[in-house]
Amino acid sequence: MRHYELKPQEKDTYCACSCLQAIFKRHGIEISQQEIAESLNPSKRGFYLDDGRMRRFLESHGFSYKFFFHNETDFNEPDALLEEIRERDGLIGINSHVFLFADFHYPDVKLIDPLHGIVIERDFFGLTREMARNEGFYGLIGRMS
Numbered sequence: 001m002r003h004y005e006l007k008p009q010e011k012d013t014y015c016a017c018s019c020l021q022a023i024f025k026r027h028g029i030e031i032s033q034q035e036i037a038e039s040l041n042p043s044k045r046g047f048y049l050d051d052g053r054m055r056r057f058l059e060s061h062g063f064s065y066k067f068f069f070h071n072e073t074d075f076n077e078p079d080a081l082l083e084e085i086r087e088r089d090g091l092i093g094i095n096s097h098v099f100l101f102a103d104f105h106y107p108d109v110k111l112i113d114p115l116h117g118i119v120i121e122r123d124f125f126g127l128t129r130e131m132a133r134n135e136g137f138y139g140l141i142g143r144m145s
Contacts, residue, residue, distance in 0.1 A: 018114035091139035
């Protein structure tokens with residue numbers, strides 16, 4: 001399992017900011033959750049993570065970003081996407097909460113909840129069903145060379 005130094009989310013709507021901060025820190029970039037929040041497009045329940053502003057923000061720090069709604073993965077194979085995320089970094093969104101992807105060994109998926117920094121282990125099938133019911137998404141984040 002990949003190690004992240006996750007600082008719990010500083011505000012109710014900062015789950016994505018906490019996850020992004022941990023990814024940046026793993027790559028040697030220090031940035032506050034507030035700075036991240038100021039760079040993203042706010043929504044009623046947090047931030048829009050499927051827009052150009054998110055992508056441009058990550059690119060400005062040397063990362064690529066691909067967003068996939070739960071039903072839009074390549075070839076409809078979310079397990080293949082999770083394997084790709086395992087090699088890079090990623091986010092998993094369920095309803096209006098974002099988790100930091102930690103590990104995947106089929107069928108076990110490990111996520112870190114930024115609310116308290118707790119590792120949650122989920123069954124792949126249960127996770128994908130929950131994502132389908134609750135507007136889930138995948139965010140693939142890779143370091144550009």
